[in-house]
Amino acid sequence: MGAKEYVKHLNLKKPTVVNLFEQYLPPTISSPSPTKTEICDVIIKNAGYWRDTTLDLIPSRLELSNTLKNPTGKERKLAKALSKISDQYDLILIDCAPTESILTEAAYHASRYALVPVKPEFLATIGLPLLANSVVEFKAENSDHALDICGIVFNHSSSYSDGPETTTSVKEVKDDAAKHGWHIYDTHVRYSRSYAKASREGTPIGSTTYVRDNVPKQFALFAQEFFDSVGIA
Numbered sequence: 001m002g003a004k005e006y007v008k009h010l011n012l013k014k015p016t017v018v019n020l021f022e023q024y025l026p027p028t029i030s031s032p033s034p035t036k037t038e039i040c041d042v043i044i045k046n047a048g049y050w051r052d053t054t055l056d057l058i059p060s061r062l063e064l065s066n067t068l069k070n071p072t073g074k075e076r077k078l079a080k081a082l083s084k085i086s087d088q089y090d091l092i093l094i095d096c097a098p099t100e101s102i103l104t105e106a107a108y109h110a111s112r113y114a115l116v117p118v119k120p121e122f123l124a125t126i127g128l129p130l131l132a133n134s135v136v137e138f139k140a141e142n143s144d145h146a147l148d149i150c151g152i153v154f155n156h157s158s159s160y161s162d163g164p165e166t167t168t169s170v171k172e173v174k175d176d177a178a179k180h181g182w183h184i185y186d187t188h189v190r191y192s193r194s195y196a197k198a199s200r201e202g203t204p205i206g207s208t209t210y211v212r213d214n215v216p217k218q219f220a221l222f223a224q225e226f227f228d229s230v231g232i233a
Contacts (some may be wrong), residue, residue: 001047001057002199002202003200006059012209013025013028015037015041015042016042016058016059016060016064017058017078018032018063019042021074022037023037024037025037038081039058039082039084043056043057044058044059049204068101068103071101071102074102076107076109079110082110085171088115090232093109093112094111096112098127098131100134105138108142108147109142112146112148112230113147113148113150113157113230114149115149115150115151116153117154117156118173120156120165120166120169121165125169127175128176132180135148135149150229151183151184151185152177152182152185153185153187153188153222153226154185184220185226187218187221187225188218189222194206194212197209205219
């Protein structure tokens with residue numbers, strides 16, 4: 001959306017994924033009564049930067065954290081909402097924090113695969129088994145649901161930060177992945193200042209000012225790897 005359009009969206013009190021969990025829009029000055037929210041009300045159509053884009057978006061907002069205060073009965077609401085429109089899309093991506101919560105559980109219920117980004121440093125790598133264990137526990141409690149880790153991608157490393165710590169962390173993750181049969185993607189998605197600039201400038205990462213050639217290339221390489229791993233041609 002770009003930073004300005006996103007702020008405008010919030011200021012206009014337009015619905016976000018929060019309203020899918022709460023299943024209503026609160027009263028406003030123009031609409032003094034609460035109104036029921038459907039997923040079609042929340043989707044922003046054609047949100048991609050490029051012409052003739054087919055990318056749609058469901059935005060979030062900080063108030064999503066309030067959902068954690070009363071999580072009862074909310075873990076399947078996202079899956080139920082997406083089931084109404086899933087046949088309209090080739091791929092639906094759900095972005096959420098890796099810490100176990102009602103939000104990750106909701107994402108599990110709505111997903112076939114979990115993609116795990118790992119920053120190659122000690123604190124991040126010790127959290128990987130915890131995340132993997134949460135997937136195992138989910139599958140044990142929901143035996144009819146097929147959920148698998150499609151792969152692990154190393155990110156946020158850079159040629160400037162590579163050193164003994166990065167090398168050791170990468171090896172530890174690879175050793176752990178080999179024990180559990182987890183796929184490791186070959187492409188490392190390295191940190192770039194273009195990430196922040198893309199939002200400020202309202203452009204794709206590969207079109208930001210002074211972007212290096214390797215930035216769009218690494219995303220293209222990883223995207224193809226990811227598509228192959230989940231069976232998308």
